[in-house]
Amino acid sequence: MAQFELTALFLFVLFLLLGSGVWVGLALMGVAMIGIELFTSRPAGDAMITTIWASSTSWSLIALPLFIWMGEILFRTRLSEDMFKGLAPWMARLPGGLLHTNIVGCTLFAAVSGSSAATLTTVGKMSIPELQKRNYPEHMVIGTLAGAATLGLMIPPSLTLIVYGVSINESISKLFLAGILPGLVLAGLFMLYVVAWSLVSGDRHARQENTYTLKQKLAASHFLLPVILLVLFVLGSMYSGIATATEAAAFGVIGALILATLQGSMSRTIFMDSLLGAVKTSSMIALILMGAAFLALSMGYTGLPRALAGWIATLELSRMELLLALLAFYIVIGCFLDGISAVVLTIAIVEPLIRQAGIDIIWFGIFIVVVVEMAQITPPVGFNLFVLQGMTRHPITYVARTAIPMFLIMLLMVLILIAVPELATWLPQHMK
C-alpha cells in the first residue's frame, strides 16, 4: 500500500517541521516541496509559484482581508463593548452567561460571511477581550469560538458549498438552503453544551451577572442596534442585488467605519491601527494559505488523496460503512489540507461512490462541510486553530485541547445528520 507509506512520510515531515517550531506557512511549503521532489519529477519551485500566485489573487478570497479589517475596526471602537452591554441582560441568567454570545455572534455573522476564518476573526476580535474582561474561563471562550466559527460554512453564503456545488453540478441555491437547518441545530448543540458545562462545573459567572427586569432588558437593547444595523446593511447589500457576496465584505468595512464615526469613537490613530492590525492578521493567514495551496498541489501531483479515496472505493462498503469511512478519510486528509482543497482533490472519486450508494448528493454536501470543518479544528493542520493561536497567542496545543469538546459535538452532529437526513433535505425540497 504505497499510499500508506506516503501518508506516513508526509505526516512525519509535517510533524517534524511544525513541531520543531518552523512557522506554519513555511512548514507547509517545506512538506509540499519534499513531497514533489521525492515522489515526482515535476519542477516543484515553478509549480509552487503558479499555484501560490493563483490563490493569492483569487477573487473568492478577497472578502477575507476585508472582514478582518472590519473586525479590527469594531474591536477598536465602542461597538463590541456596546454589543455586550445589550446582550448581557438577556443572557446573564442563562447558565454559561455571555459565553453564548460567541455562538449567537458566529451564527449571525455566518449569514454575512462565506468562510469560517472570516467568521472566527471578526467575532473573536470583538468577543475575546470582552469575555476575558468578565473573567470567563479562557478554555471555554476559545473552544466555543473554534467550534461556532464552523457555522460560517454551513449557514449561507458558503465558499465550500459553492466549490462543492460547482464540482458536482448541483444547484448552489439548494445547497445553501440545505445548510440552514443543520447550521441552526449545530448552533443549538453548542449552546446546550455551554449550558451543560456551566451546570456540571458549577460555573458562577451567570450568577455573578446582575438580574434585570424586562424593562431594563429592553432599555439596554438599544446598545444592540449598531451591530444589528451593520449586519442588516451587509445582508441588504447582498440580497438586494447591489453587491455580490464578496463585494458585501466591502460594505461591512464601510458600515463599520460609518458606525464608529457616528459613535464618535473613530480617530485617525484608530483608523491607522485598525489597518495595520488587519495587515498583520491577514498576512499571517495569507502565508498559511500560500503553504496550503502548495501542499494541495503537491498532494495532487503525488495522487495521495485520490489513491486513498480510490482505496475506499475498492472496499465495497455498505451505505453506513461508506459514510463512516469517509468521515475518517476526511479527518485524515484534513491533517494536510484546508477544507476547500480537500473537497476539490477528492470529489471526482467520492462523487460516484455517493451516487452509487444512493446517498442524496445535496445532503452529502452538508455532511462533507461538517466533516471537513471537524478537520479544521484538529491538529496538525487546522485552520481555525491557527487563526485562534494568532489571535490569542496561546500555544496551538492549548487551543487544540479547548476544541476537543467541539469536535465531539460536531461528531454528534454528523450522527444526527445520518439519523435525520431530512434536516438537510427538507428545505431544498419544499422551497422554490
Add this chain to the structure above:
Amino acid sequence: ETWDMPMAYPDSNYHTQNGKDFAEAVRIATGGKLDITVHGGGSLFGGADIKRAVQTGQAQIGERLLSAHQNEDPLYGIDSVPFLATSFEDSDKLWQAARPALEKRLEKDNLVLLYAVPWPGQGLYFKKAVNSKADTQGVKFRSYNAATARLAELMDMQPVQVEAAELSQALSTGVVESMISSGSTGYDSKVWEQLTHFYDVNAWLPRNYVFVNKDAWDKLDDATRNAVRGVALLAEKAGTAHARQLADWYVTQLAANGMQTGPAGEQLRKDLEAIGVTMTDEWKKAAGEEGSALLDAYQKLK
C-alpha cells in the same frame, strides 16, 4: 512516461469525460508507454493557469478554452467571433481553416496542438422576453472577457463582470440579469432557477483545445507520437459527435425545466447579425493580414 493533464471543467462535463477517454486510449495505443493522469475540475491547476503550466513543463499536457487566450493574440479568439460560424458544420470548417495558423502560433509558446472539441453554440439567457435590441437597453449582462463586453455594448446592455463562483447568486439577486453561454453550461448550473428565457442563437461555438509541452512531446519516440496523434484525431471526432448529440438535448432540458426556449425572433436576429458584421470587422482589424487570410480561407471552404 507519466504525464499530468490538468483540465478546468468538472468530471461530469463531456469535455473532461472525453479527455479521460483520450487518456485511456493513449495508454492502450502506446502499450502503457505513455500514461496520462487526468486531473479534472481544476484540481491540479485552475483554468487560467493551465496553459502557462504546460508551457513551462509543470504539466505535460492540458486543456483550456481556446478563446481564453485572445488577450495574448487575437488569433486565439477566432472561434469566438460572433455570428461568423453558427453551426457545427461551419465551426468544423473554421477550425480546418485556422488550425495550421494556430499550430504555428502555439509552437512559439512551446506547445504542440493535439485536438479541439467544440461546445454547443452560445445562446442568450434573459429574465424576460426579448424581441429586439430595444428590449435589451440597460440590461445587466455578464461579460467575462473583452469580446463579451463589446457585445454587450453593441446591444446597449451594461457589461457586468462577475466571477464564475458567484454567478448563480448574482443571477438570483439581480446583480446580473442576462448572459451568453452554451446550453450545456446553463444546464450544468441549473440556470432555470434564476432565468426564464433562452434564445438559441448559436452566436459562436467556442472550443476547448488540448495541447502538449513541446519538450515533453519531442522526448517521445516516433511510434508513440504517431499513436497519440491518431488517438487525438479520434478524440476530436468523438468529442464533436458528442457535442452535436448533446446540443439539442441540453436545450430540451432547459425547456423541460420551465424555460422559454427557441430561436431569436426576426428583429433580434437582424440586430444580432449587424453586430456580428461589426465585430467580425473589428476582429479582422485586430488580427491583421493573417486574420484576413484565415477568414478568406474559411469563406472558400464554406
Add this chain to the structure above:
Amino acid sequence: MGSPAMARLFTACGWVAAGFLVLILLLIVLQVSGRLFGFATPGITHYAGYCMAASSFFGLGYALHENTHIRVTLFLNLSPRLRYGLELWCHLIGTGLAAYFCFYACKATWWSWKFHDISQGQDATPLWIPQLVMCCGTFVLLLALAERLYLLLAGRYPLNAVPASEA
C-alpha cells in the same frame, strides 16, 4: 535587536500593505458604483486580486517583524539551550525556504515577462507587473529571516522575542 534601518523597512512595507488593503476597498466601491450608475469598470475583479496579493506579500516581512506569524511553541521553551538549538534550526530552514520562495517568485515573474504572459481577464494586464510585488514581498521576508538568523549566529538574538504567553 536588529538594525533600526531594517526595522524601518519592515514597518514601511506594513504601510504599503495597508495602502493596498484600502485600494481593494476603493476598487470594490468603484465596481459597485459602476453597476449602479451605469459606467463600465472592466477588469476590476482582477485589479482587486492583484491588490490583495500585494497586500499579502508586502505584509509577510512586516508580520514576521511583529512576531505575528504563528508557530508551534511546544518545545521552544523547555530549556534555554534547547531553545537556542531549535531557533537555529527553525531559522535555517525558514531562511532556506524563504530564499527558495523568493528565487522562484523572481523566476516566475521573469518568465511572465519573457513569455509576454498576459491576464486572461478584461484587464489584460501583463502579469510580470503585478507579480513584481511577489518578488519584493518574498525578498523582504527573506531579509527579515536572514537578519534574525545572523543575529542568532552572532549570539545577539533576543530569545524572549516571542511573547511569554505563547510559550
